[in-house]
Amino acid sequence: MIFLLKRNLASLDAEAERLLSRQTARNPLRPQIGDLIARYQVVVDQPACTDRALIAMAKLHESLADPVAALQALCRVTEGASPAYRKKAATQALPVVRLLRTRKYRIQKKDSAVQSSLESSIGTIIARTQDLEISRRIEVHFLLFRGEARAALERAFHLALTSKAGLTDFMTVAKVIFHRGDAEKYIDDLARMMQQLAPALRKAKSGTFLIDVRIGQRGVIIRNGCAVPLSLDGVMDALATASPADILALVSEKPPFLFRYPDCEPIKQAILDRFLPMAKGAGAVKKCLEKMAQSETFWRDPLFRDRILADLLHRLGRNTGPEAELTRGSIALIRGELENARIHFARSVQKNTSFEEGGATSFFLDLTAKDEKEFTQVAVDFSDVERAPIAYVCCADLPYFARYARKYVASLRDAGNGTRIHFHLSAPSHTIARNSVTEHLGDFDNISVSSELSKLHVPTYYASMRFLRAADFLAHVADRVFLTDIDVAFHSTPAAFTHAPIWNDTDLGLRIYDKVRVLRQAVAPGRELFRYPRLVPWAQVNAACVALLNTPRGRAAADTISRAMHRHLGRALSERDTAWWIDQNMLFLALLELKADPGMRVVNIEDIGLPFGSFSYAGSITMPGGHPLLVTSRS
Structure with missing residues (x-):
């Protein structure tokens, strides 16, 4: 009997793996996944199958953006005596809890009954896995989800002192605080914590200072234990001694390239001047093009743009991976070479990569009746x-x-x-x-x-x-x-x-x-931000x-x-x-x-x-220049 149950469970697990490999946000397989969950329900109460079935059911529920059911299943796993399954449950719970504060689950967050259920399940998982480091990481993101930013920051800091994974959580908390727009009351604490964590951050090859543009009128730079107003001189001083990890961390940040603030264009160009020589490998070249395209100079100055595009093409060399081909396609598009762009975009659609289901799959130039x-x-x-x-x-x-x-x-x-x-x-x-x-x-x-x-x-x-x-x-x-x-x-x-x-x-x-346009956020505080031309036709x-x-x-x-x-x-x-x-x-x-x-x-x-x-378009500004393929006197 147990042998048959486990064989049935193995068959269900194989089917779950196949479904989850095909399920995406744009290609949901709700009926099939719902049916599979029902079939797991048949065996979940059999002691020999319970934990394994619950782990699988949690994955399926999470794939359907149902964190309540996913965390309830994982909570049940932590009731058991198996240390291995308790660890699996906690490990699986962490990414779900981390995502609760994001747009993916914003509908659930507005339902008080749902929020209460989530808090109950997460609290129970934390209590039952206290002997595991991952439990403390879950707690950090749980506190963020509940809006307890200061407590999350303190927990993440203490975890970061002894754990590389904790460093990642600490930086996540810092960025969430900036994003929520109330970072001013945490600035001194962040500066102190960043200074203490600097050796560990350097060892982990992470950025050792923070820039954010959403504090006050100018923004702030946190460096060497101090927080000072953001300025071009301050950024240049920081860049002079910045490590490659610092540069990569800076260029990976969205706010300095998205929002409008004093000296924003020269600050972006100063960062990119340091990043361009580091752009080795298709991923770095692709990122460099994306960041260059988030600047006014790139779209306003044809000579600057042509020089950058030629440099990036040279850096790609003979790389034929999906990132390289996507970058070549974007460059060809900017140059107005549509057929060349189509060829490279088509080559970027490579199986078993994240590019297999991108917009390149439907970019056609030769359609007929x-x-x-x-x-x-x-x-x-x-x-x-x-x-x-x-x-x-x-x-x-x-x-x-x-x-x-x-x-x-x-x-x-x-x-x-x-x-x-x-x-x-x-x-x-x-x-x-x-x-x-x-x-x-x-x-x-x-x-x-x-x-x-x-x-x-x-x-x-x-x-x-x-x-x-x-x-x-x-x-x-x-x-x-x-x-x-x-x-x-x-x-x-x-x-x-x-x-x-x-x-x-x-x-x-x-x-x-x-074209490059300056808009405002539709919600408070209504900061100005840039909208840039895009690099891909879709x-x-x-x-x-x-x-x-x-x-x-x-x-x-x-x-x-x-x-x-x-x-x-x-x-x-x-x-x-x-x-x-x-x-x-x-x-x-x-x-x-x-x-x-x-x-x-x-x-x-x-x-x-x-x-x-x-976005609010009141008082919007259109900057000179634009995408060469699209800008006309009428547009």
Whole structure:
């Protein structure tokens, strides 16, 4: 009997490993994983299988972004007498607890019952594994999750004095404190702790000083036990004696390259001047290009940019790994060499690497009518739709609609805007689609619905629906259509956006990252930050918002987008069941095609400003220069 149970468990474990290797955020396997969890439940209460089954179930729950179930399973493991399994449970709990404060689990954090369950499970795991160092690491991240920053800092510091892993946790806590914007009250403690930890940090080849730009008006540099206002002179002094590990730590930090602060451009260039000679190996060269592209000089000065690109290509040598090929593709794109870019991007798609499922999988230049496939041609029903002058349009399958639609509509109405909101749903019938809208949104006015019986039921298709039906929305829904994601929330009055005078003289609106722009955070303290042009085509045109206009060329643009989406999906999904960033690859290539028509009036939505998202466009600034392939007088 025990032999059969263990053989069954081994079979389940093998299946779990296969599923988890295929499961990703963009390719969720919820039904299959849910079924596998149910099959583990059959054996979990058998003493010979309990701990092993719970460990596996925790991994499966975590893959579905369910930290409550994952930690409850691991908590049960720590009840047992096996030291080996208690250690496994604690080891597996650490990354889950570490992620609780991140965006991945932000929905769970807002639910008090969920938070209480998490705290109970984590507290129990810590109590039952106190003899293990990893228990103290879990406690550090648990304190961060609970908002007890000072306690987390003290715990992490004492752990860092004796543990290399503790050093990593200490630096994580320091960066979280900076990110939360209340670091001023911790500065002196951080300076003291960094000085004491300097020998250990040097030994571990970690950075020995900290720069952050979110404190006060200038930012701060913590070095040699002191915290002083950030300045170009201070950075130059620090760089003069900085180790390679210090330079790497600096260049890996996001805030100095993201936010706007006094002397930000010369400070960035000073850091990059030290990093460029260190860029050996494809990973370092790729990082160098990415950081250079987060500077004004790179996009403003063609001679500077050309010199940097030539230098980086030389540093790649004959390396043919995925990072090298992706970097070559980005350089070719900047130079306007589209076919060369396509070749290198295609070579970057290498199996068993993180690049296997990137946007390069759906960057196509040679699409024709032969790529249009029957599975994207479906019957649509707009029979209930009464045409409106202006409409926001979202597309989804029924579960995604049920999850996000109410928040979307409520946020727009709470902003005082009664604009038509239209949902195009993938549903078994139009009646079911209509009933779903009534069930979830029956108390809201000016809502309309259309439907289709989709032949494909994968996230890639659902994300592409609004572009497949672009021409239909102009024909049936409104003369001014704003295609948006359904999982956004409006944070400002949208009337200024939807009624902007420029729409009266426009055929198409796209959100194009063509120039360096200065925006503000949409939430307090509203610091200024940069948005830069992107290095890969699948990130150049953001699909979160597209404006369609019912003009002759506007209808032609909608036809172009619809046709391009059919062909992209036909090519990609004939070969695989996912196609990463396919909608944004399509929009990028459609933009290049449409820009070839001198009469086509394309407006950049970034110049108008979105009423939703993480950024405020009030007082935004556009800097000189931009991506050579995209910058035109009109954009």
